[in-house]
Amino acid sequence: ETGVTQSPTHLIKTRGQQVTLRCSSQSGHNTVSWYQQALGQGPQFIFQYYREEENGRGNFPPRFSGLQFPNYSSELNVNALELDDSALYLCASSLSLAAQETQYFGPGTRLLVL
């Protein structure tokens, strides 16, 4: 059973550019959540997808958008990048929406915006 994978591992962009980050869920998991972790902080919830539909969103502007595909892999897109978008982006998958299901986190994509 493969775990959660993310690509790329590192990325450097400049202000105003757009970026797409990718996440492959753990096998059989239909729920994916995305988090932003700034240096020295805890992760902050961006949004969640369940069976290809957005199922909740945190306090992030609309330039943060996402998709979930039929195979439950997911993308996070960020438009008009700002310096403060520099962070570790984590995706987490879980077997379902049930509260007792553990979220399994991927290794993250570290984004640097110059």
Add this chain to the structure above:
Amino acid sequence: ELKVEQNPLFLSMQEGKNYTIYCNYSTTSDRLYWYRQDPGKSLESLFVLLSNGAVKQEGRLMASLDTKARLSTLHITAAVHDLSATYFCAVDRGQGGSEKLVFGKGMKLTVNP
């Protein structure tokens, strides 16, 4: 707005010692999670606590939840160097049945030989 506070944020302790770290949260929730993060790595799930009075133990770590006090503790017994990491607690915002976690800032633990 749900806020999650951890204390202490930094802890340096010697091997063999015991210590308890705390996680307080501001609004009602029955679901609390503890994660570990090693430098430059992702988050590893440690405990899922789903009801008042829940207690879970794994190795030298034991976590408990008091939903009335909105408090969770993570107790470290006879610390070893391998426990050095950052520990996060996270609380479910409770929007439907989905996990939309609000994390604390994390507690960086250093265990010295």
